[in-house]
Amino acid sequence: MQVIRAEKYGFCFGVKRAIKITEKIAKKNKNTLTLGPLIHNPLEINRLESDFGVKVQEDINNLGDSKSVIIRTHGITKQNLDELKTRDIAITDATCPFVTKPQKIVEQMSNEGYRIVIFGDSKHPEVRSVMSYSVTPPIVVGDLDSIKSLEKVPKKIAIVSQTTKQIEKFLEIVSYLVSNSLEVRVFNTICNATFENQEATRELSKKADIMIIVGGKTSSNTKQLFFISKNHCPDSYLVENENDIESSWFKGKKICGITAGASTPNWVIKNVEDKIKNL
Amino acid sequence: MQVIRAEKYGFCFGVKRAIKITEKIAKKNKNTLTLGPLIHNPLEINRLESDFGVKVQEDINNLGDSKSVIIRTHGITKQNLDELKTRDIAITDATCPFVTKPQKIVEQMSNEGYRIVIFGDSKHPEVRSVMSYSVTPPIVVGDLDSIKSLEKVPKKIAIVSQTTKQIEKFLEIVSYLVSNSLEVRVFNTICNATFENQEATRELSKKADIMIIVGGKTSSNTKQLFFISKNHCPDSYLVENENDIESSWFKGKKICGITAGASTPNWVIKNVEDKIKNL
DSSP states (O other): OEEEEOSSOSOOHHHHHHHHHHHHHHHHOTTEEEESOSSSOHHHHHHHHHHHOOEEEOOTTOOTTOOEEEEOTTOOOHHHHHHHHTSSSEEEEOOOHHHHHHHHHHHHHHHTTOEEEEESOTTSHHHHHHHTTOSSOOEEESSHHHHHTOSSOOSEEEEEEOTTSOHHHHHHHHHHHHHHOSEEEEEOOOOHHHHHHHHHHHHHHHHOSEEEEESOTTOHHHHHHHHHHHHHOSSEEEESSGGGOOGGGGTTOOEEEEEEOTTOOHHHHHHHHHHHHTO | OEEEEOSSOSOOHHHHHHHHHHHHHHHHOTTEEEESOSSSOHHHHHHHHHHHOOEEEOOTTOOTTOOEEEEOTTOOOHHHHHHHHTSSSEEEEOOOHHHHHHHHHHHHHHHTTOEEEEESOTTSHHHHHHHTTOSSOOEEESSHHHHHTOSSOOSEEEEEEOTTSOHHHHHHHHHHHHHHOSEEEEEOOOOHHHHHHHHHHHHHHHHOSEEEEESOTTOHHHHHHHHHHHHHOSSEEEESSGGGOOGGGGTTOSEEEEEEOTTOOHHHHHHHHHHHHTO
16 A cells, blocks of 8 residues: 655644744743643643643633743633733743734724624634634634524625635635625635645545544644545545554555644654554 | 516616716706717617707717716716816716726725726726726736736735626636735625626526527626526527517527616617517
């Protein structure tokens, strides 16, 4: 069986940057916390804790005696950030710049009277952080059906996307809004790395007869890769590490494609690949 | 053979308004001109001339001794309007308010630094009038292929549509721009009457086995109705009046659908219908 990696996969700019920032800060301050997991990959989060002592804390009111807090790649709410600033704690912002951008857009556009539409998952921390910057209640939609069920489409809309969503789905929603509104300001905030990883996954899944997508199970962009892959290659599997691999999957397969989410470290991908090659 | 009129067809708000304005002005001033044909229907233009003495003049430098000029529904260029204002002549603006809107949008957005994209036919008088309000060179595209052939997609775009275009084609272009730009301000300037006439034509052409579309051959919205109709009913014919009707078209047909462009007067539609019924 031939094993092929996608043309583009794995760590994006924002994740690399956040890990570098975190390692640097943690070396200086032994009691550093991140507010929620820095990235959506539990293996890398474990490594940051075991190698650098970085702990994860979900609750802003439970930071203990830590004097150093790092903002995760997905950002946090404006309210939590404002609250943190009132405290005697060093704040290091590792929010991905591609997430800071929709935060700013949403703040400005809602101030200018545009109704905010966010294409994304309202439970995802990135979307929660972006939402919190709107000065009026934002509309968060996960798919075309949700936007169609709106009783009334606002007349003036500004729309952004969760950075890790598929452009095709974003365009479906944009088209619906344009058809039913007077003005739609469309900000294409889908990040390029996401887009490139998706394109490469699409290409590879067309020729592979089994696809392994490596990444955290709460990672939005990893899940998108899985959905795209499954479209072309029904035998697609999402694994967090090599222990999730089952040998029965590969029976009779000729080409195994491997790809990985933007928060999946290279060492995890390597372990998965080695396991497959040694089956 | 059953003859059915579309649910919606014919004169739109802007055309009705322009004819009413023109008749009123022409009654007061016997030597009234329109700059280019008021609407794209030669039969109605002839009626306005024979009943009210309204003449058409294409050239702004050839207005003779007329002291009353009417701006056509499609608007004129900003430069021509400014020139007219310097002269000793009464100007009556019959520009459709749905055309004034994109003129204003294009002027404001180009002043704010957005690159203007106009979906439409660059030779159509409406598009020429809208273009003229952009303070930077606008990009005019008639279809998706033309926008794809652009060497570089601007980063900040404001897009409007010729009022009589099909929304589906507009959305194709919007989707391409959103995928390749950072911000696209989309103003849906397709007029509702156009949209409703198109929807009604689509529905009727699905059940008719012959479709007659009545309207001027230079009328953009009439041509759109013809294209939509032809998609569902191959035996679709565009006629200007009853003299264009050929009896051979109707041989063996069971349902004849009739629709008409936004500039087609009711009396012309009636003549066509009577001719068909008496075949």
